[in-house]
Amino acid sequence: MRDRKAATREHLLICAQQLVASAGFSGLQMQQLANHAGVATGTLYRYFPAKEQLAAEVFKRATRIEVAQVAQALTVSAAAPAQIAHALNVFAQRALRAPTLAWALIAEPVEAAVDQQRLQFRQQYAELFATSIQRGIDNQQLPAQNAQLSSTAIVGAIAEALIGPLAQVSRHTEANTPQPSTTVVDDIVQFCLRGLLAAPYSTATTHRLIQENADD
Amino acid sequence: MRDRKAATREHLLICAQQLVASAGFSGLQMQQLANHAGVATGTLYRYFPAKEQLAAEVFKRATRIEVAQVAQALTVSAAAPAQIAHALNVFAQRALRAPTLAWALIAEPVEAAVDQQRLQFRQQYAELFATSIQRGIDNQQLPAQNAQLSSTAIVGAIAEALIGPLAQVSRHTEANTPQPSTTVVDDIVQFCLRGLLAAPYSTATTHRLIQENADD
Numbered sequence: 001m002r003d004r005k006a007a008t009r010e011h012l013l014i015c016a017q018q019l020v021a022s023a024g025f026s027g028l029q030m031q032q033l034a035n036h037a038g039v040a041t042g043t044l045y046r047y048f049p050a051k052e053q054l055a056a057e058v059f060k061r062a063t064r065i066e067v068a069q070v071a072q073a074l075t076v077s078a079a080a081p082a083q084i085a086h087a088l089n090v091f092a093q094r095a096l097r098a099p100t101l102a103w104a105l106i107a108e109p110v111e112a113a114v115d116q117q118r119l120q121f122r123q124q125y126a127e128l129f130a131t132s133i134q135r136g137i138d139n140q141q142l143p144a145q146n147a148q149l150s151s152t153a154i155v156g157a158i159a160e161a162l163i164g165p166l167a168q169v170s171r172h173t174e175a176n177t178p179q180p181s182t183t184v185v186d187d188i189v190q191f192c193l194r195g196l197l198a199a200p201y202s203t204a205t206t207h208r209l210i211q212e213n214a215d216d
Numbered sequence: 217m218r219d220r221k222a223a224t225r226e227h228l229l230i231c232a233q234q235l236v237a238s239a240g241f242s243g244l245q246m247q248q249l250a251n252h253a254g255v256a257t258g259t260l261y262r263y264f265p266a267k268e269q270l271a272a273e274v275f276k277r278a279t280r281i282e283v284a285q286v287a288q289a290l291t292v293s294a295a296a297p298a299q300i301a302h303a304l305n306v307f308a309q310r311a312l313r314a315p316t317l318a319w320a321l322i323a324e325p326v327e328a329a330v331d332q333q334r335l336q337f338r339q340q341y342a343e344l345f346a347t348s349i350q351r352g353i354d355n356q357q358l359p360a361q362n363a364q365l366s367s368t369a370i371v372g373a374i375a376e377a378l379i380g381p382l383a384q385v386s387r388h389t390e391a392n393t394p395q396p397s398t399t400v401v402d403d404i405v406q407f408c409l410r411g412l413l414a415a416p417y418s419t420a421t422t423h424r425l426i427q428e429n430a431d432d
């Protein structure tokens with residue numbers, strides 16, 4: 001009995017993710033999911049009393065897979081800059097290969113419960129990158145910097161930079177899907193690497209730039 | 217009559233923004249707002265039938281002011297890197313001076329209607345920075361790069377990097393507010409400037425880094 005319940009729950013979540021992957025969270029409607037999963041609407045509501053809760057669960061499961069891929073990419077035996085380049089590339093390429101799902105996970109306007117999950121997962125990504133950045137600093141493969149800040153900056157940079165391209169790619173029908181733009185991915189990876197790797201400006205230089213003619 | 221209606225609407229929006237500035241969007245409750253504004257709850261609902269709509273309006277008004285500040289900062293007569301450094305500094309300093317409001321605008325889990333506004337305003341920020349970056353490229357003050365991509369990357373980087381510090385600062389009571397951390401702001405500005413300014417890696421170098429031992 002407990003097994004059957006777990007199996008039904010799993011089936012419902014897989015079907016829900018299929019709907020999100022094809023039309024985003026706005027395409028996840030309870031009636032439509034019941035039809036797609038071949039269950040009565042009442043059954044669906046017994047498993048997931050609120051759509052918000054179902055959406056948060058779909059988000060969590062789908063994002064956990066992406067976080068694991070990034071974690072895996074950061075374990076390649078290479079210096080920190082190459083590990084990070086590789087992980088950013090994996091993240092971006094995977095997103096562009098499943099653009100509607102990626103757009104739903106990264107940027108789609110959603111209920112607060114899903115936003116809450118987004119905040120938590122962004123922090124998980126940042127912690128993974130921060131560990132790699134800190135190791136790079138310790139091994140003198142990266143210049144001294146605030147590893148935590150740099151890691152959140154690259155997580156924000158890659159997510160925000162992908163939003164436009166994802167929206168563009170996911171608007172095309174499957175038959176007509178353009179190839180994931182290598183240029184976009186390269187540009188994102190390069191921006192992040194420059195941010196991490198270039199010789200840091202001194203505080204004095206930064207202040208001079210900030211203040212330059214700021215009183216005009 | 218029309219004037220009085222407009223004045224009441226304005227009064228309600230100002231009171232609503234005060235609630236958001238002190239406790240975030242989760243602190244914006246219809247009953248509490250009616251009390252704070254000194255109107256009957258029924259009156260409030262006549263002006264704003266749904267909380268989601270009210271929240272989206274508060275978001276729009278508050279963010280419009282921040283966008284105008286960034287636009288203004290980008291007009292200082294200086295080379296593009298200094299303009300951008302100045303604008304990023306203005307954005308971050310203003311956020312850290314009103315941390316609860318800034319956290320609400322940038323990161324708080326909210327209704328989908330507010331998320332929608334967030335997407336649009338992020339695009340407005342990106343367009344402002346893109347114009348400045350493109351001018352910098354044209355004037356050879358910045359290396360050749362995809363101005364649109366770099367601009368979304370810095371918007372994402374500064375927003376994401378501020379989330380942690382904002383949450384930390386806004387947890388303190390007003391009497392006990394720590395000074396906005398200059399270090400955090402410097403680190404953010406420096407990361408973004410490095411991303412924009414450092415000599416870009418060749419595509420070949422980027423590919424080499426991405427692939428290095430990636431098949432282990």
